[in-house]
Amino acid sequence: MEAAKTSQKAWVKTPLWKRAELLHKAAANLKEHKAPIAERLAKEIAKPAKDPVTEVVRSRNFVSYCAEEGFRLLGLGTLLTSDSFPRNERSKYCL
Numbered sequence: 714m715e716a717a718k719t720s721q722k723a724w725v726k727t728p729l730w731k732r733a734e735l736l737h738k739a740a741a742n743l744k745e746h747k748a749p750i751a752e753r754l755a756k757e758i759a760k761p762a763k764d765p766v767t768e769v770v771r772s773r774n775f776v777s778y779c780a781e782e783g784f785r786l787l788g789l790g791t792l793l794t795s796d797s798f799p800r801n802e803r804s805k806y807c808l
Contacts, residue, residue, distance in 0.1 A: 729783050736780035743773035 724732075743750065747769045754765035 733780040736776050740773045740776040743769055
């Protein structure tokens with residue numbers, strides 16, 4: 714939590730395009746390393762091998778979606794505060 718608090722101070726100043734770029738890189742890493750990540754998940758939580766692959770793909774898609782959603786909202790003239798989505802009052806650490 715301390716690392717998140719420290720990182721948030723710099724992250725909040727990071728331009729939207731740079732945040733999206735970093736999220737897309739994270740999504741690309743998930744795609745590129747899908748198999749070893751899924752293998753570790755399967756071992757960690759004792760799931761059948763197919764399930765963690767689906768989870769990694771779903772996570773990658775969600776990260777990409779979040780990157781693009783920021784641009785969509787910017788185009789509408791609406792920006793989210795921290796990591797809050799509409800109708801969600803959460804505004805803690807946006808990493």
